[in-house]
Amino acid sequence: xxxxxxTGGGDAPGLNAVIRAVVxxxxxxxxxxxxxxxxxDGLYERGGRYSFxxxxxxxGPDRRRGSPSGGLMPLGPAxxxxxxxxxxxILGTTNRGNxxxxxxxQSDGSVLEVDRSQELVDSFRRHGLDALVAIxxxxxxxxxxxxxxxxxxxxxxxxxxxNDVVGTESTFGFDTAVATATDALDKLHTTAESHDRVMVVxxxxxxxxxxxxxxxxxxxxxxxxxxxxxxxxxxxxxxxRAREAAGRHFSIVVVAEGAKPANGKVALLEAAxxxxxxxxxxxxxxxxxxxxxxxxKETRSLVLGHLQxxxxxxxxxxxxxxxxxxxxxxxxxxxDFGKVVVFTPPTVGRIPIxxxxxxQKLVPLDGGIILTARNLGISFGD
Ligand code: F6P
Numbered sequence: 393x394x395x396x397x398x399t400g401g402g403d404a405p406g407l408n409a410v411i412r413a414v415v416x417x418x419x420x421x422x423x424x425x426x427x428x429x430x431x432x433d434g435l436y437e438r439g440g441r442y443s444f445x446x447x448x449x450x451x452g453p454d455r456r457r458g459s460p461s462g463g464l465m466p467l468g469p470a471x472x473x474x475x476x477x478x479x480x481x482i483l484g485t486t487n488r489g490n491x492x493x494x495x496x497x498q499s500d501g502s503v504l505e506v507d508r509s510q511e512l513v514d515s516f517r518r519h520g521l522d523a524l525v526a527i528x529x530x531x532x533x534x535x536x537x538x539x540x541x542x543x544x545x546x547x548x549x550x551x552x553x554x555n556d557v558v559g560t561e562s563t564f565g566f567d568t569a570v571a572t573a574t575d576a577l578d579k580l581h582t583t584a585e586s587h588d589r590v591m592v593v594x595x596x597x598x599x600x601x602x603x604x605x606x607x608x609x610x611x612x613x614x615x616x617x618x619x620x621x622x623x624x625x626x627x628x629x630x631x632x633r634a635r636e637a638a639g640r641h642f643s644i645v646v647v648a649e650g651a652k653p654a655n656g657k658v659a660l661l662e663a664a665x666x667x668x669x670x671x672x673x674x675x676x677x678x679x680x681x682x683x684x685x686x687x688x689k690e691t692r693s694l695v696l697g698h699l700q701x702x703x704x705x706x707x708x709x710x711x712x713x714x715x716x717x718x719x720x721x722x723x724x725x726x727x728d729f730g731k732v733v734v735f736t737p738p739t740v741g742r743i744p745i746x747x748x749x750x751x752q753k754l755v756p757l758d759g760g761i762i763l764t765a766r767n768l769g770i771s772f773g774d
Contacts, residue, residue: 393423395724396521397467399481400431400489400532404551404565405705406713407481407527412472413717414525419469421725426521427465427482431489431532434463435515436508464519476714477704479568490535513542523724525717527551529563530749533732537745540730547723548732548745549716553701556600558753559743560734564713569596569700570606573646576696577611580644588641590632590683590691594676596700597648599658601755603700604648608770609761614643615771617679619650619658620755623773625679629686631771636689645683647676654774715740 395418399407415425428434465471465483475482488495491512493505516524523545526536529552540546550557553569573595584591597603601618608616615631617623632643649672652658659674673695680693705713712735719733719740731742755762766772 393418393421393523393724394519394521395423395425395523395525395721396428396435396464396516396519397425397483397525398428398432398527398532399483399485399551400526400528400535401485401487402529402552403480403485403701404553404563405479405568405701405703406564406709407485407551408472408475408478409705409710409713410527410549410551410564410717410720411467411482412475413714414721415467415472416469417718417721418724421721423721425467426519427467427471429463429465430484431486432491432512432535433484433486433489434465435512435519437463476710479701479703479705487531490531492535492538509538509542512539513544516544523547523729525549525720525724529554530557530752533557533745534749536732537730537749540745545724545727545729546745547720547729547742548748549720550732550734550748553603554597554600555602556598556752556754557748558751559732559748560753561737562712562735564705564709564716565701566602567706567708567712568703569603570610571706572700572703573603573607573696574611576699577607577613577644577646580694581612581642584642584644587690590643590645590680590687590689592645592647592676592680592683592691592693594647594649594673594693594695596696597650598672599650599752599754601648601651604646604651605755605761605765608646609765609768611646612644613646613770615645615773616765617645617647617651617675617773618755619648619652620757621772621774622652622654622656624654625682625686625773627771628679628773629683631773632683632687632689636687643689645679647679649673649675651675 491509494508496506527549553565555566580591595604661671661673676693680691684691
């Protein structure tokens, strides 16, 4: 059995732990693994000679394009030694590598999206691969499902710091992102209090408020704004004024990048171009400006950004990632393809990838975390 492993979309802490678990679990069965570089890019590269031999120690990502190694990287126990705690992915990743909508530059300079999926399937077979482990979020899992429909035996592994994949209690990367954001909130508290300022911090999560909610509660934010609860800026200011009146001259406002005012729009960094994913961003600056205008408080904003995607995975994320990786190999062993492994505590199960595609797991408004936050007096601006 020869297994191809792909990491697609934005990186998340824990990707390398999944790769290691797949490789070691496969090795136990006498199977071999090949990492596909940068999403599926590697399957489009010519070459075919491998830069790594089994037994050679992994010594950092090999990012050479057009190298004699081609786009596949043989992965044995030696190549995955000491990578469980490493952030990022040793395979590289891309969020512009959809084989069904491959951006291709035309002779007139324009970019057209072309279906190159059959080329990918042919390359997969030419490399003698028997199964694919596709590690990714909603977008990558949708691609994985379509590749399975085209005949590639595929198992998906859900990844994203946003925690918005349906069917799984958690995705790896989320816990680490929350820890990073909570740490940032702790740090903001001391400076906000020293200067009697309002600090507005924008966190990632796309259209779901999981990171903002969990870190906002853990990091003792005064206001948490999430996409699931459109906010009234006046309610936010009421909370800040009430704190002021109670002698608390500083406030911490957490804003999810996808949060939006009631009757308003989400803030976009740049308009979505054809086929491109919308880039959210800018809401913290808007909220900070509105707070300053209405309350007269000195208010600063910051965007935590890609710090949330970096660093060493937490213990929880390492365990989840290792469990997902070994579960994916068990699924291959059972010949159970077209499935994604999911965390349904206390077990790791499998559901059809089709059940996950194109859907988002949003924060339930009647959930325990929202309830707890409200009981603690945190404002959601509603
Ligand atoms: O999906 C993960 C994520 O980090 C989102 O939270 C964020 O909106 C997006 O990716 C950022 O993408 P990029 O790395 O392309 O800027």
